[in-house]
Amino acid sequence: MQLKDRINAFTALGKFLREINIESTQERPEINNLNIESILKRAEAENGWFTQENIHFALNSWGNALSEENLQQWISNYKIESVEPKTVAIIMAGNVPLVGFHDFLSVLITGNKALAKLSSNDKTLLPFIGQILISIEPRFKNYIEFTDERLTTFDAVIATGSNNTARYFDYYFGKYPNIIRKNRNSVAVLTGEETEEDLKNLADDVFRYFGLGCRNVSKIYIPEDYDFEPFFKGMYSWKEIIHNHKYINNYDYNKAVYLMDSFPLLDNEFMLLKEDSGFSSPISVLFFEKYTSKYAVKKILETEADNIQCVVTKAGLPNEIPFGKAQNPELWDYADGVDTIDFLLKLSE
Missing domain, CATH: 3.40.309.10 (Aldehyde Dehydrogenase; Chain A, domain 2)
Incomplete structure (x- = not known):
């Protein structure tokens, strides 16, 4: 799968997220078979802070971010070549809906494999997005894995947690190339x-x-x-x-x-x-x-x-x-100021 194929797939995902309603799924029977309303309600049931309003806000925000123009502008700053994919373990936080999506996107857009360990507070939304992405571009099936089990086989780690959990992350994953985020x-x-x-x-x-x-x-x-x-x-x-x-x-x-x-x-x-x-x-x-x-x-x-x-x-x-922009970051607004794409590209050097 070439970079242009990955960009096209995420562009299509963005369109889906912007139009996430029954009518917008008619073009894809495999998506139409999903009970989206039930999935989103299950996410709310798992985490009482995930109201339907906030879930839809997150989906729409990512839909707006995943335009072809934004993706091209973001990726144009890097030289992304076809290399042997690395498996990157992503330890997800669960404080807000889809909080780990940018890491998930970054790993996949660079041609690597995402091994996502889900937070117990957000076990539904990212697998739902992954399912949609695979329906758009089936070749992603071999690049996406979700797990609740202990992480074993991987090449690098991106972990997000509190100042306390960051110490444990550093202890367990310090020998791997890593990004470990703390409280901010x-x-x-x-x-x-x-x-x-x-x-x-x-x-x-x-x-x-x-x-x-x-x-x-x-x-x-x-x-x-x-x-x-x-x-x-x-x-x-x-x-x-x-x-x-x-x-x-x-x-x-x-x-x-x-x-x-x-x-x-x-x-x-x-x-x-x-x-x-x-x-x-x-x-x-x-x-x-x-x-x-x-x-x-x-x-x-x-x-x-x-x-x-x-x-x-x-x-x-x-x-x-600007005021009102905090929850609508650009693709190039990296958490903690750490360039995730640059980190991922250096894994293949």
């Missing part, structure tokens, strides 16, 4: 000059997937004289999130704990703001920290770079991304 969070830098639309878009960055992803904004940096009224007005677009029973349980619990410890809070009845120097805020909580100057916040971000996945702002800071 995303932040936003506000100046007080944001528009109403900016702050509504920021609400998407905060609340999508209930804030469980590493690209979710979990902390904001604000000027010392910041007026929170426009901020809360922007957040109000996500007020309905409080009706999710898992979310409200976290909101009630965190509020009770903070109040018992006499922590000062800002509360709009569906989210809590707490002044804190940390990055990993609990569900329903957003940390904030004040800064004295743009230079000061820039130095903080440089010092804390290993803890930060994305910086959402329009303050003119290095590597910033």
